[in-house]
Amino acid sequence: MKKHILTFLVILISGINVIAQVEVSADSLKKHVYVLASDSLEGRGLSTHSGLKAAHYIAGYFKEFGLETIGDSYLHPFNTYFSTTNLVGHNVIALIEGSDSKLKDEYIVLGAHYDHVSFYYNSKGEKIIYNGADDNASGTSGVIELGRALKENSHLLKRSVILIAFDGEESGLIGSTKVLKQEFFPADDIKLMMSIDMIGRYSESQQCVIGAMASVNGGNDILEEVAKNHQIKIKNSGKKVSQRTDSGPFGDFGIPALYISSGIVGPYHKPQDDAETIDYNGMKEITELLFDLTIKLAEQEKLEPSKYLIAQTKNGGVPRLRYGLKASFGSSHHHYSDDFYNGKNKFSYEIGLMTQLKITKNISLLPEVLYSSMGSGFPDGNFRTQSISTPVSLVLASGMGQMNSRFYVSAGAYYSYHFSGKAGGESLDFENRFHQSETGLVFGIGLEVSSIFVSLNFKNGFSEIMKEQDAPKMSSRASYFTIGYMF
Template sequence: MNKLFLAILISASTLSTFAQSEVTEQEIENHIKFLTLEKNGGRYPGTKANKRVVRYIIKDFKASGLNAFEGGFKQHFKAKLRIKEGEAEKPLAKTCNVIGFIEGNDPKLKHEYIVLGAHYDHLGLGGPSSKSDKENAIHFGADDNASGTAALLEISEKLAAHKKDLKRSVIFIAFGAEEQGLLGSKYFTEHPLVPVENIKLMINMDMVGRLNEQKHVYMGGAGTFPGGVDFMKELGTSLDLNPVVHAGGVGGSDHVSFYKKGISVLGMHTGGHPQYHTPEDTLELINLPGEKMVCEYIFQTILKKASSNEELYFIAQD
């Protein structure tokens, strides 16, 4: 009897530890540190380094207990790479989106989906999208978008620890080849793994690592779902943030691909900076406590919408 009681206590302790899983500054830093390693060379599509990053994301998804769709965590596609004017076209690059999900618990609402996304690729050694005059220099992309990828991994882990609270299902996508023209998100929306009409909200994180002293979190698309503007303002304020909320202003990252399919979106970021698309976008400039706050904001957004019975539907914006 004593052994049985001890086993129950250990099991309960383990479950409690898992249920209390939290976003931490250390884990955010560890993720960004790996993603910006020199050997990962700027996470350029089609490279061995890019594949190494994919393996890292899949390993983390599995550790958090995310499910894979039929066919596994990778959604393969070929990317047409951007070139400088006058250059010969490059061969199509083999790359992929990395996708996992948590199934909701409501018999009806589990067939509705909230998507959380962030692109994991960057510019490699520069190329036509670089803002730097340095030739063949690694563009580390700590904010763009190792910060968003780290947030994706941390938020997915925390939501998995709260999966019993979810009525709707949540899909997590690390997009490939965003820097080549939103190619990963375009591919997913053209080859969706669930019915497009069942995706009720897509939240995209692109450059969420540089929260300023005013604690501004910028977002576009809050008017594309019912009550979105007021909801995002009030939730952000309650978390000691100063959200800058736009009803429209859908912007130019991966959420655009979803908006074009008539899906409600939120494009989240912490603002531009001089290091954008240069080799100087490095880990040392990331505001780790700030990114943790942004992660909590997005976690709470998904938790509240995925655990609610409220109807979610698309509202077009000018």
């Protein structure tokens, strides 16, 4: 018996932790999910009575735990408009003050959206409710229980912690955007944010995603140290702040913002996302991990954004220099400048590499190197060139909007070198009959969403294709549908 006690003491003294610093109750998490995801709350839609009931439920526990309000109430209403309809949402906000005389004026935000997509009536008149147990009663329950655990252990917190249950996430990250605009606390003093969004399906995914840990300096090292004390399999998704969840507006402000999730698995945005489908032991393990991670982050001497996040914020949500791949598919033809007709359209495509260099927040330079295959109907039969094309364009883009999206237009010039080609089945005679080089204009319009872009692009050749003086004057025309990705 003495030997077992001694072994246990050695483990404790040596700092080998086999459990979290605090134990979160799986039963408490389950209780919250069953209430928030109940049919009586009708899917917790934005600006609905059931959504407001959910907000009061969360605020009731913040009060029970003795958390401080910011202002006179835990509930902070906001207005948003859809067409001419004014909708009123409610963020639920509470504060746990840190214990360090200097660091307590800096904040870590723990947030989760409590709203979901409400309900509808089917053709039979039956009410179909989207209870959103995983999305995101699970994350909201985690924030509630983190509030309890952190308050009970507030002596371990050097920085202050703000807990927020966001409304309006499903309608476009409205609540989290409003929080930063309403300035209940100085946004410059927020050193890190966590968006806890869908943590209820660890048994299915077998991983906990912790996104953008590298958006804070030294973040990966901090996570690695904390993770040693937990049996959870962690997927670290790098430095880029997710725009799919409430971390997005914070990241746009230049605040390191993490995305915590057990993954989009199971009945996502379906009526079957009910409380009985949730893995509560997995939720418990993730919440305990987040408790330890919060304590560790709160005690750091400095919490600073990474150079990548700083550069991205200064450049309107887009890195100053980035590279990408693109593929364009469409049709091309010859334009006969002295005649009233054009050549027949033939399938055309381009694939290759591009680089985008930001000049200002909304203007960038886009050089490309492409393999191009262009064709047209020709008096001697089909005409086709195989070329290396090097367009260079100026891109004018809107600012990044919701879901990390923006519109853009582009215009520039291109140079193409034809290294081979055929007309009527015969190889092109570049020495005597055809020009091997081509120049012209390029222009387009497109949409970028989370580094994926789609666009319509056009090429308008200026230079003549044929060398012979008595040959018809003709130049190339092409139009493409383009899809690409920027790294």
